[in-house]
Amino acid sequence: MFTAHGPSLKELAVQALSSTQRGYDLLAPKFDLTPFRTPDPVLDSVAKALRPLGPFTAGLDVCCGTGAGVGMLRDLCTDRVTGVDFSAGMLATAQAALPAGGPPAVSWVRADARALPFDGDFDLAVSFGAFGHFLPEERPLLFAQAHAALRPGGRFAFPVLAPPGPGTWLYWALLGFDVAMRVRNAVWRPRFIMYYRTFPLSGVCADLERAGFSVELTPLVDLGRLPGGAPRARLVVARRD
Numbered sequence: 001m002f003t004a005h006g007p008s009l010k011e012l013a014v015q016a017l018s019s020t021q022r023g024y025d026l027l028a029p030k031f032d033l034t035p036f037r038t039p040d041p042v043l044d045s046v047a048k049a050l051r052p053l054g055p056f057t058a059g060l061d062v063c064c065g066t067g068a069g070v071g072m073l074r075d076l077c078t079d080r081v082t083g084v085d086f087s088a089g090m091l092a093t094a095q096a097a098l099p100a101g102g103p104p105a106v107s108w109v110r111a112d113a114r115a116l117p118f119d120g121d122f123d124l125a126v127s128f129g130a131f132g133h134f135l136p137e138e139r140p141l142l143f144a145q146a147h148a149a150l151r152p153g154g155r156f157a158f159p160v161l162a163p164p165g166p167g168t169w170l171y172w173a174l175l176g177f178d179v180a181m182r183v184r185n186a187v188w189r190p191r192f193i194m195y196y197r198t199f200p201l202s203g204v205c206a207d208l209e210r211a212g213f214s215v216e217l218t219p220l221v222d223l224g225r226l227p228g229g230a231p232r233a234r235l236v237v238a239r240r241d
Contacts, residue, residue, distance in 0.1 A: 006030050006033040006034050007027060007030045007033075007034065011026070011027075011030075012027075014026065015027050015192075016184070016192055017188065017192075018190065018192065019190035019191065019192060020133055020190075020191070020192050020193050020194070021086055021087055022190075023192055024065075024087040024089060024090050025087050025088060025089035025090070026089065027089075028066065028087065028089030028090045028092065028093045029089070029093060031065065031066050031090065031093065032066055032068075032093075032097075036129065037065075037066065037068055038068045038069065038128040038129050041222065041223065042128070042159060042220075042223065042233070043068060043069070043071075043072045043128075044072075044222070045159075045220045045222040045223050045233070045235075046072065046126070046128075046157065046159055046220070046235055047072050047075060047076060048222065049157075049218050049220060049235045049237075050076060050124070050126075050155075050157060050235075050237075051076060053155060053237070054076060054124075055078060056076050056077045056078070056123050056124040057077060057078050057079040057080075057123055058077060058079050058080050058081070058082075058121060058122045058123055058124070059073035059076060059077040059080075059081045059082070059104075059122060059123075059124045059125070059126070060073075060081075060082050060083075060084065060118070060121070060122040060124070060125040060126070060149055061073060061081070061082070061083045061084065061125075061126055061127065061128075062084060062113050062116075062125055062126070062127040062130070062146060063084070063085055063086075063113050063127055063128075063130030063133070064083030064084060064085045064090070064091075064094060064108075065085060065087075065090050065094065065128075065129075065130070066090055066093045066094045066097065067083055067093075067094030067095075067097055067098045068128065069083070069126050069127070069128045070082075070083040070094065070098055070106060071098060072126070073104075073124070073126065074098075074104055074106065076124065077104050077124065078103065078104060079103070079104050079105070080104050080105045080106070080107065081104050081105070081106050081107075082106075082107045082108070082109060082121075082122070083106070083107075083108050083109070084108075084109045084110075084111050084113070084116065085108075085110065085111075086110065086111065086112045086113070087110075088110055091108045091110055094108060095108050113127075113130070113134075113142055113145060113146075114134075114138060114141050114142055114145060115145065116145040116146070116148065116149050118148065118149035119148060119149070120148070120149070120150065120151045120152075121149060121151075122149055122150055122151065122154055123150065123151050123153070123154040123155070124150075124154060124155055124157070125146050125149060125150060125154070125155070125156045125157070126156075126157050126158060127146075127156075127158045128158065128159070131158070131199045132193075132194050132195050132196055132198065132199065133193050133194055134193070135193065135195075135198065136198050136199075136203070139203075139204065139207045140207050140210065140211060143156075143207055143208050143210075143211035143213070143238075144211045144212075146211075146238075147211045147212050147213060147240055150240045151240070152240055152241070153239065153240060154239070154240045155237055155238065155239050155240070156208075156213065156237075156238040156240070157235055157236065157237045157238070158235070158236055159220060159233050159234070159235050159236070160199070160201055160204070160233065160234055160235075160236055161232060161233050162226060162230060162231070162232055162233065162234075163197075163200075174196040174197055175197065177196060178195045178196055178197050178198075181194060181195060182195075201217075201234075201236075204236065205217075205236070208236070208238045212240060212241060213238035213239060213240060213241070214238070214239045214241055215236065215237070215238050215239075216236075216237045216239070217234045217235070217236060217237075218234060218235040218237060219231035219233075219234055219235075220232075220233040220234060220235055
């Protein structure tokens with residue numbers, strides 16, 4: 001599926017009936033051959049927006065997957081970069097693609113983003129495409145962990161796409177996916193947590209501020225604009241006060 005060498009429909013079905021962690025362990029070898037990998041234009045646009053806020057010494061990619069964000073951080077950080085994920089399969093794929101040589105030095109840590117083993121170790125943290133794996137009530141804990149991992153003045157940054165309107169096919173496709181996942185999780189165990197419509201920007205910013213961040217939004221104009229002129233994507237930059 002997606003490419004000639006990507007996962008088959010049968011493989012995706014097995015993954016979807018697994019737990020979130022086990023599903024990504026299974027998907028890891030072919031993950032970069034799916035549309036789920038963060039596209040390079042998004043990584044490039046985020047790097048362009050973050051570069052003037054540096055210099056950065058130590059960077060953290062939260063829920064790093066196969067390491068696309070780690071590769072971006074290597075161009076922004078001078079000392080070291082760490083990728084953290086709870087999937088051993090995703091980390092193994094990332095490590096094979098991005099060896100530990102430096103500078104900056106690269107390391108990989110297996111941990112849950114809701115229980116990060118860091119204490120003021122980084123001045124920049126990023127995350128790409130992972131927040132659908134957390135329920136809304138988990139956001140405060142998730143953001144508190146990112147806050148604790150940063151030094152005072154450090155930044156936690158991630159892109160957010162403008163939600164599609166109800167007049168678009170994408171709106172109904174995402175709504176249908178979320179409904180299907182809720183039904184699946186109501187009748188099947190273990191649960192696979194992935195929702196596309198549980199990360200509203202207003203609620204996210206409020207949770208970040210309650211976690212101790214000051215929040216700024218930067219339009220990612222390289223990614224285009226909507227018909228009304230609004231940017232298709234914004235970069236949330238949360239600064240630890």
